[in-house]
Amino acid sequence: MKAQDTLSAEMNLKTEPTDKIDFNETNIIVSYNKKINTENEIKNTFEYSKLNVNYEEGNFLSQENLDRFNQLQNKIEFSHYVSNSTKLIFSVTPMVNFQQNLNMSDFAILGSFEIVQQLNLNTSIMLGAARTTVFGYPKVMPTLSLNYKLNNASALSIGFPDSRFSYSNNIRNKFSLTNSFNGNFYNLDEKNTLNNAEKMTLSQMTSAFEYERNVDKNWFLNFKAGYDFNKKYNLIDSDNHKVYDFNTGNGYILGIGIKYKQ
Numbered sequence: 001m002k003a004q005d006t007l008s009a010e011m012n013l014k015t016e017p018t019d020k021i022d023f024n025e026t027n028i029i030v031s032y033n034k035k036i037n038t039e040n041e042i043k044n045t046f047e048y049s050k051l052n053v054n055y056e057e058g059n060f061l062s063q064e065n066l067d068r069f070n071q072l073q074n075k076i077e078f079s080h081y082v083s084n085s086t087k088l089i090f091s092v093t094p095m096v097n098f099q100q101n102l103n104m105s106d107f108a109i110l111g112s113f114e115i116v117q118q119l120n121l122n123t124s125i126m127l128g129a130a131r132t133t134v135f136g137y138p139k140v141m142p143t144l145s146l147n148y149k150l151n152n153a154s155a156l157s158i159g160f161p162d163s164r165f166s167y168s169n170n171i172r173n174k175f176s177l178t179n180s181f182n183g184n185f186y187n188l189d190e191k192n193t194l195n196n197a198e199k200m201t202l203s204q205m206t207s208a209f210e211y212e213r214n215v216d217k218n219w220f221l222n223f224k225a226g227y228d229f230n231k232k233y234n235l236i237d238s239d240n241h242k243v244y245d246f247n248t249g250n251g252y253i254l255g256i257g258i259k260y261k262q
Helices: none
Strands: 006-017 021-035 040-055 068-081 086-098 107-118 123-132 139-149 154-160 162-167 173-192 197-214 219-236 242-245 251-261
Touching: 006 219, 068 173, 173 219
Parallel strands: 086 173
Antiparallel strands: 006 021, 006 251, 021 040, 040 068, 068 086, 086 107, 107 123, 123 139, 139 154, 154 162, 162 173, 173 197, 197 219, 219 242, 219 251
16 A cells, blocks of 8 residues: 555746746645555645746836736645546645735635546546636636547547647656646736736646656656747736736747656
8 A cells, every 4th residue: 555655746947938028937846645545545736836927128117016926726636436447536726826925815726526437448538627727717617538548658638628648668758749728817916006907817728748757766857848829918807807918929838847756
């Protein structure tokens, strides 16, 4: 049973320049996975991320204080095997998204419920619903994916919000092509008087190539390069209505990360 317990810690750096605004993000993730018995498994993931926004000089003078944002979240995920071919997954994610000053109004809860059905030895399907921020602010929406193991070296997952094709030519290398809808929001310290804004939101569709290298038994390096399509950087009011659009345009992303796993 002890061999089923997994602890990992990782740090990632990501940069994304657009026409007039550059986004730089750092995040630290610590997760623990424990298989309670043959039917039940629990996973806890804590994440801290910091986003720095750099504006082109001479532009967006009224938004010059919107340059640093923080997020803390803790995802608790519980999996239960109803049978050998059916699994239920439930998760809840308390989080705080703030600019600089943290208070109770910055607290929010995300969550999801999913059913995974194994259709045959190589194919499974996942259906569910989640309260997520993939479009920039918390919203309930369906999730789904069709997962297919092509062979011992490669696998394919097609769905929403994430799709992935992965290939591993040996135990040390893993290559992936990914496409995901993703986003986030941050509460502003003070209401923006020019726009009556209370939150900043980011959303985009990201297509990327990723390479993970297992440098030794416990350490992994990750490299990521891709492009963000339909990128939106907005300010919204208390009713989630857009009140200001930065019109950032799309941009390429570069990332590097290091992970320890035992």
